[in-house]
Structure formats: C-alpha cells, structure tokens
Amino acid sequence: MTDVRPRTPSMRLDGKRAIVTGAGRGLGRAAATALAEAGAHVALAARSTDEIDALAEGLNSSGLSAEAVTLDVTDLGAVEAAFARHEPFHILVNNAGTNRPKPMWDVGVDDYDLVMGLNVRSAYFVARACARKLIEERQAGSLIHMGSQMGHVGGQNRSLYCASKWAIEGMSKAFALDLAPYNIRSNVIAPTFVETPLTKPFLEDARFRESVLRKIKLGRVGQPEDVMGAVVFLAGDASALMTGSSMLIDGGWTAD
Template identity: 60%
Template structure:
C-alpha cells in the first residue's frame, strides 16, 4: 500500500497577498513563491512593494507588484477586475491603535475598522467576485488574530475588528462553499514585525505578553508561513469556515 503524502505545493497557482511589503505579508509571499505560485504582492507604498517583488524575481520566482491602497474600495475593485482571477487570496493588510477605550477617537475607529474590516471585506468581495465569475475554486485566507477570540486591555478597537473578521469568515465560507472557494482565518499571537516592534520596547508590556504565551516566546513571521501554505494548498482541501490558532497557547486558558 503506497503512502499518499499531503500536497503542500501550489505550482501554477496565482496568489494575491495584501500588506505584502513587509512583515507577515512579505514572509507569506516568499513562501508561496518558493512553493511554486505566481505571487502578486500588494501594498500602498510603490517603492516598497516593487522592491519586494524584485527580490522574489531575483531569486528565480514569479512575482509582480500591485501598488494599491485596499481602503480605496473602488480603485482596488477596478484593478482586480482587470486581472485574471486569483486562486489564492491572503487578506493581510491591517493596523492597530492600542489605547484605553476612554481615549479612542472617531479617527482611531475609522483608521482601524476602515482597514481591518471594511478594507478586508471589500477586498475579499473584489477577489471572490472574479473567482466566481471565472468558475475558479480557491482559498481565501483572512488574517485575524488571537484577539479575534479573546479580549485585552487597550485593544477594544483591534478586538472589535478581528472578532468581526471571524464572523465574516464563517458567513462567507457558507456563501462560497458551493463554488469550491474555501475561507479561513489565521490567528497569530504577538509576532515581531515592524508594526509591533515598538510595543516591546516597554519591558513591562513584553513581560506581560510572554506570561500569556505558553511556549514562552514571541512569534516570528516564519511561524505563520507554514499555516498560510497549508490553507492555500490542497493539504487543507476540506477546511473552510475555520480559525487556525497560532497563539503559542494564549487562548488555551
């Protein structure tokens, strides 16, 4: 009896990754390219995203840059409508403005919810609309957080946005299941990225975070890439409407 190994390759697949200029998005783009996909890296900064795509091309991979702001709903939708349908979409662009709830402003709300929720929802709409029209099955990976499953002080806005993404993911998986489009979330703990690095300059904050992570360390971007490749590939062919927890045990208690 031969052993059938799960297939984590995504050769020939077209993948779109938002927030791909740095951090988690760039790491996922690198992993997808190495696994055989043609990757379209999307971010607001033209110089940053062009440099990221060129890095992948220089390594012999297929990559292109798409300089777009996902909060410009009409522009993003128009750009995606002109492109061939994608097989894989990583909805990764996001932000955070941690502060006590009493200090949260309307501008804070608009910035966090506008990118983390509104931008994510309408980006997914644009991409999946093309997938359905082309009759293309595929995988949507919404970048969530452990904070989409728990609460934390000074994180009311961020938690609200990520809890919403979890509900959105489940509902969208029901709508798109008949089209063979799977929709799941990745839920990391604190990952060392350019966005989070300033937080850990506070020793007390870092100690408090590490006390909640059962594995005793902060996450690295490379801790996310395996999960992303799993969800993008046929290795997760029966998984949809689910959350993949990469939280070092934070939510275990």
C-alpha cells in the same frame, strides 16, 4: 500487488495565482515569500511601492514569480479595478491591517474609522472582489484572512483591535457558507504577538513584553516565519476540506 497507501496532498502551489495585501513588510512579506517559494505567482499589493518593488525583485531574481501591484485597499474603486484587470487569483491573503491601542474611553471616531475601515471594511471588499472574479471564471480558490488571537479573547487597551479581529472571524465563517457551492474556501490565521514593524514599538517596552511572554506558554514572541507554513497549508490541497475555521498560532495564549 496493488498499492493501497493514501496519497499525501501536495504542499506545492505551482500554477496558482496569489495576491497578498500589505505585502511589503511583516506578516505580508512572509506570506508572499512562502507562497512564491511553494510555486505560486504572487501579486504583492501595498500602498507604498518601494517595499513591494524590492520584494518582487528579490523573489524574481531567485527564480520565483512575483509582481508588485500598487494598491490602496481603502480605495474600494481601486480594489475593484485591480481585480478586474488581473486574471483570477486562486489565493488571497487578506493581510493589510493596523492598530491604535488605547483604553476604550479614549478611542475617538477617527481611531474607530481608521482601524475598522482598514481591518474590516477593506478586508471585506477585497475578499468580495477576489471571490467575484473566481465565481465569474468558475475557478476554485482559498481566501486567507489574517486575524489575531485577539479575535478570540479580549485585551487591555485593545477594544478596537479586538472588535475588528472578532469581526474577521465572523465574516470568514459567513463567507465560507456563501462560497462553499463555488469551491471557494475561507479561513483565518490568528497569530499571537509577532515581531513586525507594527508591533515593534510596543514590544520594545520591557514591561509590556514581559506581560506578553507571561501569556505565551511556549515562552517566546512569534516571528513571521511562524506563520508561513500555515499560509501555504491553507492555500493548497492539504487543507481542501477546511473552510470556516481559524488557525490559532498563539504559543498557547488561549489554551487556559
């Protein structure tokens, strides 16, 4: 009898090469760990070497495959050089980012340049460098950009951060259209507040934390592990027909 069952796409990433920016802590560290555990070789990119060296050592000692790549993604020359000297990366997690919460009337040019420079400018040119190498080598790929629920809604004292994350959403959709003929996909992961070194100072404020929890319908702040499955899904064959999309992992924040 012929077996007519559909074949479930593998969640494994064996033989794939991935690079994660801002890999030393928080969501970057979680994403890098998830990709390595799924079988990918992962390049851990960050400005500070101590954290990525320690993570690479830990992953390799567990029988996984990782390397530390010291890289300041705001240095566009260094970005181009890094991608030029490495084999193509089939998976990019465009994760490096920052925030300076302030009411819009207090946002200075230095704040704007810092947040938009890292969250948008650097993300754009990291993606460009990754895609160019894939196109040159005629290889398929998946670009995953770490957005935010704040790329779908507004937030008090977060006009600058919202601007950067709404930009990521539009950027990724346009990337998807440009890159589709080359079988390179582009998608966004948009989490709610996740407890990381970046958000910890804000979430330690009891009033702020309570205001956040009122909007997260599932009743808890996110953890880095909540994003790991989405990273693996978007990186591999299970999401092969998905591009130009955004995965909201927001506990229901944007549902009402």
